[in-house]
Amino acid sequence: MNISRTERDGILLILASVTAYAMLPVFIKALQLAGLSPLDIATWRFGLAAPLAWLIVRGFRLPVGDKSLPRLKLVGMGTLLAAAAVITFYGFERLPVGTFVVLFYTYPAIIAVLCAFMGERLPLAGWVALVLTTIGIVLTVPDFGQGVGNDSIIGVLMAMVCAVLVAVYFLLNSRVLKEHTAFGHASAWTTTGALLVLLLLIPFRAVQQPGHLLSNMGNIAMSLPVLAAARPDGAELLLRMLAIAGFSTVLAGFLLMVGIQKVGAPRASIIGTVEPILTLIFARLFLGEQMQTVQLVGGAFIIASVIVLQLGSRVKVPAVE
Numbered sequence: 001m002n003i004s005r006t007e008r009d010g011i012l013l014i015l016a017s018v019t020a021y022a023m024l025p026v027f028i029k030a031l032q033l034a035g036l037s038p039l040d041i042a043t044w045r046f047g048l049a050a051p052l053a054w055l056i057v058r059g060f061r062l063p064v065g066d067k068s069l070p071r072l073k074l075v076g077m078g079t080l081l082a083a084a085a086v087i088t089f090y091g092f093e094r095l096p097v098g099t100f101v102v103l104f105y106t107y108p109a110i111i112a113v114l115c116a117f118m119g120e121r122l123p124l125a126g127w128v129a130l131v132l133t134t135i136g137i138v139l140t141v142p143d144f145g146q147g148v149g150n151d152s153i154i155g156v157l158m159a160m161v162c163a164v165l166v167a168v169y170f171l172l173n174s175r176v177l178k179e180h181t182a183f184g185h186a187s188a189w190t191t192t193g194a195l196l197v198l199l200l201l202i203p204f205r206a207v208q209q210p211g212h213l214l215s216n217m218g219n220i221a222m223s224l225p226v227l228a229a230a231r232p233d234g235a236e237l238l239l240r241m242l243a244i245a246g247f248s249t250v251l252a253g254f255l256l257m258v259g260i261q262k263v264g265a266p267r268a269s270i271i272g273t274v275e276p277i278l279t280l281i282f283a284r285l286f287l288g289e290q291m292q293t294v295q296l297v298g299g300a301f302i303i304a305s306v307i308v309l310q311l312g313s314r315v316k317v318p319a320v321e
Contacts, residue, residue: 010262013255014271020252022278025097026286027240027248028089034237038089039201041244042082046195048245053188056254060184071189073176078193080169085194087162094155098276098283098291102140102299103159105276108269108306109133110167118171125308132305139298183257191249269310273303 031041091100109129116122141156177186260268276299283289291299 006262010259010268011271013259013262014268015274017252017255017259018272018275019278020248020255022275022282024244024248025092025101025279026282027244028092029097029287030240031237031244032089032093034234038086038093039198041089041241042085043195043198043202044241045085045244045249046082046191046198048242049249050188050192050195052246052250053184053191053253056250057184057188060182069180069182069185069189070176074186074189075193075196077169077172077176078190078195079197080165080172081190082194082197084162084165084169086198087158087165091155091158091162095152095159096283096289096291097287098280098289099140099295100155100159101279102276102291102295102302103137103156104163104166105273105299105302105306106133106137106160107163107167107170108309110163111170112309114167114171125311129305129309132301132308136298136301136305139301140295141298184254187253187257267310270307273306276303 028041032038036044088100088104095103109132112122112126112129116126141152173186173190177183180186256268256272263271280291280296280299
């Protein structure tokens with residue numbers, strides 16, 4: 001099959017984007033092993049990503065129809081991004097990153113279900129995808145047949161909650177930006193919103209002993225060193241943090257946006273299914289993680305559900321998280 005240069009470039013851009021996203025868990029695990037908490041990592045991630053995002057989009061002029069971009073709604077949606085990021089990072093402490101990401105990738109099927117609840121008819125492809133997803137979850141959850149340990153079940157629940165949050169985010173995003181095309185600027189606003197939410201949590205994180213919240217919040221400025229003290233020490237850890245923000249957040253999102261414009265969202269979604277596969281490969285190479293054969297089969301069922309949704313359903317599923 002012949003493809004145009006534009007399509008080829010779009011495919012390469014999307015593959016580069018999902019590769020950058022797939023490296024995110026590797027960078028995060030290194031920071032967690034160095035002692036940074038999930039909240040610290042999330043705050044630094046968006047704290048660095050927000051200015052980088054604005055630096056990139058400032059070179060692009062807003063189309064006439066996007067002058068009224070719903071900024072407040074986009075900032076509010078950043079709450080979902082912040083929550084999903086923090087839950088994901090906590091989940092990485094309880095599950096192997098490969099298992100977590102595969103379970104998280106059930107979000108396309110969740111989008112289909114939510115669309116059905118909102119009045120859209122769920123076509124046959126949607127039902128098939130739900131069956132595939134359910135089988136995939138059962139096979140992927142560690143030691144499902146023999147009972148799941150407390151720490152593992154919490155990690156599984158976190159992966160599913162994160163999938164729901166991201167599904168809701170994408171549905172809201174499609175509605176809020178229905179008449180707009182400035183996706184880069186929209187992403188910058190939501191990233192800023194995520195940062196604001198995490199910054200608002202700093203005074204609460206400053207309280208080390210429960211029961212004295214109000215007295216400890218008397219001087220908000222005194223709580224700001226909490227974030228400064230939780231910075232990554234050493235050149236290697238700093239580079240990993242910059243990689244999380246610049247490579248696996250801003251650049252990955254920008255490449256995805258340009259790639260979608262070249263090949264379309266449905267095709268981009270199918271190409272994006274290589275992300276969990278790449279995550280498993282990177283987790284094996286860099287973290288020494290290894291999933292059981294039955295879990296890999298479960299992951300294949302989940303990935304197949306995404307492809308079925310795109311090939312046979314009117315429900316359009318975003319490419320990556």
